[in-house]
Amino acid sequence: AQTVTQSQPEMSVQEAETVTLSCTYDTSESDYYLFWYKQPPSRQMILVIRQEAYKQQNATENRFSVNFQKAAKSFSLKISDSQLGDAAMYFCAYWATSGTYKYIFGTGTRLKVLA
Amino acid sequence: GAVVSQHPSRVICKSGTSVKIECRSLDFQATTMFWYRQFPKQSLMLMATSNEGSKATYEQGVEKDKFLINHASLTLSTLTVTSAHPEDSSFYICSAGTGIPYEQYFGPGTRLTVT
Numbered sequence: 001a002q003t004v005t006q007s008q009p010e011m012s013v014q015e016a017e018t019v020t021l022s023c024t025y026d027t028s029e030s031d032y033y034l035f036w037y038k039q040p041p042s043r044q045m046i047l048v049i050r051q052e053a054y055k056q057q058n059a060t061e062n063r064f065s066v067n068f069q070k071a072a073k074s075f076s077l078k079i080s081d082s083q084l085g086d087a088a089m090y091f092c093a094y095w096a097t098s099g100t101y102k103y104i105f106g107t108g109t110r111l112k113v114l115a
Numbered sequence: 116g117a118v119v120s121q122h123p124s125r126v127i128c129k130s131g132t133s134v135k136i137e138c139r140s141l142d143f144q145a146t147t148m149f150w151y152r153q154f155p156k157q158s159l160m161l162m163a164t165s166n167e168g169s170k171a172t173y174e175q176g177v178e179k180d181k182f183l184i185n186h187a188s189l190t191l192s193t194l195t196v197t198s199a200h201p202e203d204s205s206f207y208i209c210s211a212g213t214g215i216p217y218e219q220y221f222g223p224g225t226r227l228t229v230t
Contacts, residue, residue, distance in 0.1 A: 033217045043153075043206060045221035091158060095217040102149065103210075103219065105158045 002027045004094050006106035013082045014114050020067075021077045021109045023092030029053075033095040034068065035103075036077045040088040048090070051075065079111075087113045117143050119211045121222035128199055128229055136194045136225045138209030144189035145211035149219065150182075153206045165192045199229040 003026045013019035025034070036048040051059045051068050058066050063080045079086055092106040118141040128134045138148055146167050151159040163173045163184050171184035181203075183195040192211075196203055206226050210219040 035217075042223070043208075044223050045159075045208065045210075050217075097216070101147075101216045102161055102164060103159075107158045110156075 002029070002094055002096060002104050004092055004104050004106040006092055006109050008109045009107070010110045010112070012112045012114055013079070013086075015082055015084060017082055018078060018080045019082055019111065021079075021090050021092075021111065023075045023077070023106055025073050025075065025092070025094050025104075027073070027094065027096070029096055029098065031097045033097070034066075034075045035093040035095065036064070036066070036075075037091045037093060037105075038086075038088045039091065039108075040085075045091075049077065082113050084113050084115060087111055117141075117211075117213060117220040119145075119209065119220045119222040121207075121209055121225050123225060124223065125226045126228070128227070130200055130229055131198055133195055133197045134199055134227060136196075136207055136209075136227070138192045138194070138211065138222050140190045140211040140220070143211075143213050145192075146189065146214060147212040148186060148192040149210045149212075150184060150192075150194050151208040151210070153208060153224075155206075159208060162194075196227065199227070201229045203227065204229045 005024045032053045034051045038046045049061045065078045067076045089108045091108045094104045120139045122137045148165040150162045162177045163171045165171045165184050165186040167186045186192040208224045209222045
């Protein structure tokens with residue numbers, strides 16, 4: 001069974017600085033998708049970034065980028081120029097492309113942004 | 116972008132009563148909807164997968180008779196918590212798929228409090 005692990009329950013970053021959130025996963029599949037979701041205090045889930053496993057190039061969305069290491073089954077999120085609005089829970093998620101189609105979420109990392 | 120609504124956003128009910136939560140895709144047809152439960156400071160736990168016109172698929176450990184899911188149309192899925200008890204108090208989130216399996220849009224959630 002697939003699993004997703006986020007080993008950092010909480011992280012802090014100074015405003016305008018860079019922070020990296022870690023995520024590892026376990027799967028025997030070769031094709032899948034990985035995601036980072038943001039859940040602010042409103043609790044609305046917001047997609048931050050998506051990575052297709054078959055793509056070697058790391059995904060980037062403005063200040064958000066990932067470091068996808070397929071062999072190591074690692075998928076970290078880098079937030080550059082952190083802003084106060086980035087403060088939220090961040091969930092790493094896995095979606096298989098075969099078998100049962102559903103998200104498997106990590107336990108989350110709470111990011112605090114210090115002014 | 117695709118919008119998913121949930122109603123109500125908050126509900127308080129007495130122990131022993133039933134409560135229905137609606138999940139609607141407002142601008143797209145959702146063949147698949149997912150229902151999640153989220154306890155404070157925890158991750159999303161998938162409860163069931165709902166497909167239009169067919170019975171929902173429940174995750175292991177989720178009581179089918181307690182959490183009734185109906186997906187009667189391509190834009191509406193409902194979760195009914197029957198004979199609610201205080202331990203059912205939680206935040207319930209739905210997501211709806213556009214047809215691309217991994218592309219899910221989340222509703223804003225419903226906070227259920229059972230007194």
